[in-house]
Amino acid sequence: xxxxxxxxxxxxxxxxxxxxxxxxxxxxxxxxxxxxxxxxxxxxxxxxxxxxxxxxxxxxxxxxxxxxxxxxxxxxxxxxxxxxxxxxxxxxxxxxxxxxxxxxxxxxxxxxxxxxxxxxxxxxxxxxxxxxxxxxxxxxxxxxxxxxxxxxxxxxxxxxxxxxxxxxxxxxxxxxxxxxxxxxxxxxxxxxxxxxxxxxxxxxxxxxxxxxxxxxxxxxxxxxxxxxxxxxxxxxxxxxxxxxxxxxxxxxxxxxxxxxxxxxxxxxxxxxxxxxxxxxxxxxxxxxxxxxxxxxxxxxxxxxxxxxxxxxxxxxxxxxxxxxxxxxxxxxxxxxxxxxxxxxxxxxxxxxxxxxxxxxxxxxxxxxxxxxxxxxxxxxxxxxxxxxxxxxxxxxxxxxxxxxxxxxxxxxxxx
Ligand SMILES: Cc1ncc(COP(=O)(O)O)c(C=O)c1O
Numbered sequence: 001x002x003x004x005x006x007x008x009x010x011x012x013x014x015x016x017x018x019x020x021x022x023x024x025x026x027x028x029x030x031x032x033x034x035x036x037x038x039x040x041x042x043x044x045x046x047x048x049x050x051x052x053x054x055x056x057x058x059x060x061x062x063x064x065x066x067x068x069x070x071x072x073x074x075x076x077x078x079x080x081x082x083x084x085x086x087x088x089x090x091x092x093x094x095x096x097x098x099x100x101x102x103x104x105x106x107x108x109x110x111x112x113x114x115x116x117x118x119x120x121x122x123x124x125x126x127x128x129x130x131x132x133x134x135x136x137x138x139x140x141x142x143x144x145x146x147x148x149x150x151x152x153x154x155x156x157x158x159x160x161x162x163x164x165x166x167x168x169x170x171x172x173x174x175x176x177x178x179x180x181x182x183x184x185x186x187x188x189x190x191x192x193x194x195x196x197x198x199x200x201x202x203x204x205x206x207x208x209x210x211x212x213x214x215x216x217x218x219x220x221x222x223x224x225x226x227x228x229x230x231x232x233x234x235x236x237x238x239x240x241x242x243x244x245x246x247x248x249x250x251x252x253x254x255x256x257x258x259x260x261x262x263x264x265x266x267x268x269x270x271x272x273x274x275x276x277x278x279x280x281x282x283x284x285x286x287x288x289x290x291x292x293x294x295x296x297x298x299x300x301x302x303x304x305x306x307x308x309x310x311x312x313x314x315x316x317x318x319x320x321x322x323x324x325x326x327x328x329x330x331x332x333x334x335x336x337x338x339x340x341x342x343x344x345x346x347x348x349x350x351x352x353x354x355x356x357x358x359x360x361x362x363x364x365x366x367x368x369x370x371x372x373x374x375x376x377x378x379x380x381x382x383x384x385x386x387x388x389x390x391x392x393x394x395x396x397x398x399x400x401x402x403x404x405x406x407x408x409x410x411x412x413x414x415x
Contacts, residue, residue, distance in 0.1 A: 010308040016394045018043035018300075032365040032399035037183050037211060037343055037372075037390030039233045042297075046237055049296035053289050061288055062262065062279075076288050079295035080278070083243045086298045087209070087228060088219040094251060096244045096281040097291055101210035102132040104229030104244030105177075107257040107281060108206055109136035112227075113175065115255060117144035122171040124203075126151040126159055127380050128182040128189065131373040133208035133229075137177050147171055151178075153380055157185040157334045164197060173201040180212035180223075184372040184388065185334035186317065186343030188212075195224035204250065210234060210242075214392070215313055215341050217306040220245050232290065236392075237297030241290035244281075251277050258283035301393070309393045313342030316391045316400065320344050323404045329411065333381055342391035345372075348407065351414050353385045359413060360406040367403065 016022050021041045022030040033041060057071035064070070077092075084095035098104040113136075117123065123141040125134050127150055141148035149167045152160045159178075167173065176198040180191050195205040204226040209218055213230035220228050227250070231242035256263055256274055260283035265273040274280045301309065318337040321344060324330055329349035334340055348356055353369030360367055368388045371378045378384060389403055 008305060008308045008311060010304050010312050010393060012312060012394055012396050015043075015304065016396070018045060019394055020044060020047070022394070026364045029364055029402075032363075032402045034365065034367045034389040034391065034395070034399060034403060036214075036234070036392035036395070037388065038368055039239065040214060040236045040392050041394065042238070043236055043300055045300050046293050046296045050238065050289050050293040053292045057292075058289065060285060072288060075292045076286070079291040082295040082298050084245070086218070086302070087213070087230070087243075087245050088221055089245045090221065091248065093277045094245055094248050096246070096251075096278045097286055098229070098242045098244050099240060099287070100233075100242040101208060101229040101231040102242075104227075104231075104242055105133050105206065105208060106136050107244055108227050108229075108246070109140045111254040111257045111281075112204070112250065113137070113140035114144060117141065117146040117174055119145035120171050121146040121174040122149055122167065123147070124149050124151065124167055124173060124176045124198075126178050126189075127153045127376050128157065128159065128185070128187060128374070129177065129179050129376075130183050130208065130210070131375070132210070133177050133179055133206070134376065137175065146174065150376065153187075153377065156336075157182065157187050157377070157381075158339070159187075159189060161190070161193070168201065173198065173203045175206060176203055177206040177208070179208040179210070180218075181209075181215065181341045181343075182334075182374075182377075183211045183343070184374045184377055184386065185345050186340035186390075187335050188339060188341060191223050191225060195226075199224070211341070211343075214301065214309075215306070216310045226250055232294035232297060235294075235297050236300055238287075238290045238293040241287040241294050243294075248277065251281070256280050256283070260284045304393055310341075312393060313391050313395075314338070316395055316397065317342055317344060319397055320389065320391075320400045320403075323400060324407075327404065327407050327411070329415065330407070333386060342395070343388060344390075345386040345388045347383060347386055348410060348415070351410060353387045355414060356387050356407070356410050359410045360403065363402065363406050363409070365399070365402050365406045 059068040084092040214235035233239040357369040
């Protein structure tokens with residue numbers, strides 16, 4: 001692993017050797033993978049760990065008394081400890097494995113929201129939120145008769161917090177949900193401030209850290225939130241697994257979300273009682289090898305250092321914004337480089353983002369064109385879609401140069 005800890009810098013060129021995907025060359029060049037916000041590539045350390053687990057440690061967890069089951073259970077529970085420590089959770093029992101960040105957010109919406117909301121209550125999300133942290137809140141608000149309010153963004157894609165007073169007057173604020181980093185614009189949101197505001201009103205704060213956890217150090221205690229969801233696949237780990245951290249007293253009070261095997265204490269014909277935390281929320285066979293792969297991914301990014309990753313991405317964003325600024329007809333969205341994570345969003349005047357990404361793909365440059373699951377934000381920006389290039393620990397400036405070259409070509413072909 002290529003890290004010089006004294007200077008908190010990473011060497012992306014060296015780290016790329018860990019990622020088999022960059023070995024495939026097309027016209028002599030590897031993919032310029034600029035879509036890590038959608039999902040990150042996987043290093044050998046994660047792939048090898050999952051293979052080793054399947055070959056030597058695999059069985060179902062918690063159920064068998066034989067050696068393989070014990071190894072599998074140890075691997076799965078160690079993964080829980082790793083994921084809990086990663087976000088500085090006070091206890092691994094507060095860390096629930098889910099299928100994804102989306103499932104974690106739905107878990108809170110259903111298991112907390114449906115039982116605690118009603119007419120006169122207010123549920124708050126923001127215009128910057130991913131549909132995963134927007135639609136569940138809008139839905140439970142409708143189901144319970146609560147009001148759904150949205151914090152708007154300003155022209156730079158930063159939250160307009162001065163509307164909070166007005167939202168406060170709309171009723172009993174019960175939930176504030178927000179992402180820590182916007183997946184469409186890279187905006188870094190003031191989660192601590194929103195947590196404090198929520199708590200002053202007796203509300204709970206739900207943080208969607210899907211786009212933050214892979215890129216910056218997360219501390220749930222410093223954020224002061226009540227729930228925080230993140231996922232493995234954006235963090236160099238396998239897909240199919242995520243994590244939800246929640247405060248123990250809230251999790252204890254909540255009804256289960258999924259019902260079935262393993263989450264029970266006792267089942268009789270008359271009644272079922274629930275198991276203890278975290279098992280109450282982990283019904284059925286969980287993604288076991290994926291949990292182990294998730295932990296390997298966390299070890300991998302921890303080994304590089306979240307501060308080094310964050311710094312690297314800040315430098316890439318500053319470079320990208322500078323280079324993109326030279327392209328005629330390019331409209332950029334989002335805050336200045338120092339207030340955003342490794343994401344740039346833009347449009348080329350008069351050219352649909354899907355056409356842009358298709359032409360870039362001809363030169364093996366992979367970016368995303370679409371609404372990025374943030375349709376309310378797209379409406380605010382007055383567009384149907386944007387192009388989005390997003391960076392990670394393996395991104396190098398050469399890939400941004402290839403993007404810029406490609407965009408000049410797009411303008412020539414379609415401009
Ligand atoms: C900000 C944000 N929240 C939630 C999600 C959903 O995460 P998952 O794919 O783990 O369900 C995403 C994925 O793009 C995201 O960017």
